[in-house]
Amino acid sequence: MSGLRGLREWWSARRRFEFCLTVAMVVTLTGLCGAVVMLPNSALPKPHAAEATDAVGQAPATDPRLAEVRRSIEPFGPIVARQVSTGDGQQSLVVGHPAQRIEIDVLERELAAATTAVTEVWGTDWAQASTVVVASSPSEFAGLVHAGAAMSTEVAAASVADPFAPGTRPTGQRIVFSPDAGRRLDPDGLRTLLRHELTHIATRADTRDGAPLWMLEGFADYTAHRDQGRPFADIAPSLTARARLHALPGDLPADAGFTGPDAAATYEQAWSVCAYIADKYDEPRLVELYRRIAATRQTPATEDQILQTVLGLSRTEFIADWRNWLSAQTI
Structure with a gap:
């Protein structure tokens, strides 16, 4: 029985990895x-x-x-x-x-x-x-x-x-x-x-080229998974496993992470950022945040200003609150 369960978990992880790897390549094409x-x-x-x-x-x-x-x-x-x-x-x-x-x-x-x-x-x-x-x-x-x-x-x-x-x-x-x-x-x-x-x-x-991929790809993944009835752990299995080991992300996903061996985990993190915003605030503010952040290249300082304006949080506070939300989803 444990062998069958392991096979199912492996197959689920493989399907998620293939999907994320597929979408990761789109970054260079859009x-x-x-x-x-x-x-x-x-x-x-x-x-x-x-x-x-x-x-x-x-x-x-x-x-x-x-x-x-x-x-x-x-x-x-x-x-x-x-x-x-x-x-x-x-x-x-x-x-x-x-x-x-x-x-x-x-x-x-x-x-x-x-x-x-x-x-x-x-x-x-x-x-x-x-x-x-x-x-x-x-x-x-x-x-x-x-x-x-x-x-x-x-x-x-x-x-x-x-x-x-x-x-x-x-x-x-x-x-x-x-x-x-x-x-x-x-x-x-x-x-x-x-x-x-x-x-x-x-x-x-x-959307402008060079805008942060955590917003661009996270928002696209949020819309793709929205209202499809899939639990958090199915959409983000790698992130769930890391959260349960108390290995939460320390920062918003960097652009470099969307390609390479950690692409699947990076896409999961980006999706979770947007899911957190929609859940903690609402979708209109998620859309407003997208329009502001996707409008140009950003730095941590400019992201901080936008987050203060739209959500009333500093970038540091935003990341801390997102981490707390992640912990609550993966208990």
Whole structure:
């Protein structure tokens, strides 16, 4: 019996690690862009004859978003394109190839609810119309996220956007899932990752490169896990174990921790910071804190000023209170 329990714990930890490692790689991709990039013809498979998209939920051929994606993915084979009603009468797209139909079905089914979940936290001040693409091969995935040969095989999804000037709205935003995302993540994992990436899409206009990742990634993870009924220990198993050993974090997660061997634990800590703020204060103040902290690069001194303004705590007091909250969650 103890062997079976150990196997279950190992499998749960592995799934959480793979999810966090996946999201960690997104840090280097969010905000990258340009016009849609095509790999050299020599690197592409030979084009297939065009096939009709699915009749149910078929995306109109005149949709400019579909036309843009088609230029990148049509050389890789026939296309399946689904239209999904999301938020305030908006229309989102889920696009891929027949071989990824299972993943496309899951994402199509989850997209409306995921959009609502993000809007419930962030508000309606975002497009609420997304483009989600499922790649069929590593080369197609790399081309869609503009990563080229540097693309890591560990990445299961990434959100990208065209460059945009401060004060303007980002364009060309899309979420791209890797060809093996469905093999590595079950439907619950795909749903969570979709909500995480949609949060990056929703907040992109208010986010500047170089802003603290504890806020950016913690907020995306908070929205992804919110109201899914999972206990603290399931979302943050590593943090729970450390807290029970009285090895609580001494500071807010540093950017460097979001990659490398401690990435899973760092993501758990970042999620817990935002969960603490929402629980101890409320979600509107969590959103206000995000907008202020994500607006530019920060230092401990500037974070201190923002925390004083929004929550009435110094940075030192904030960390101490967060640690106390952690202890209470892991008793």
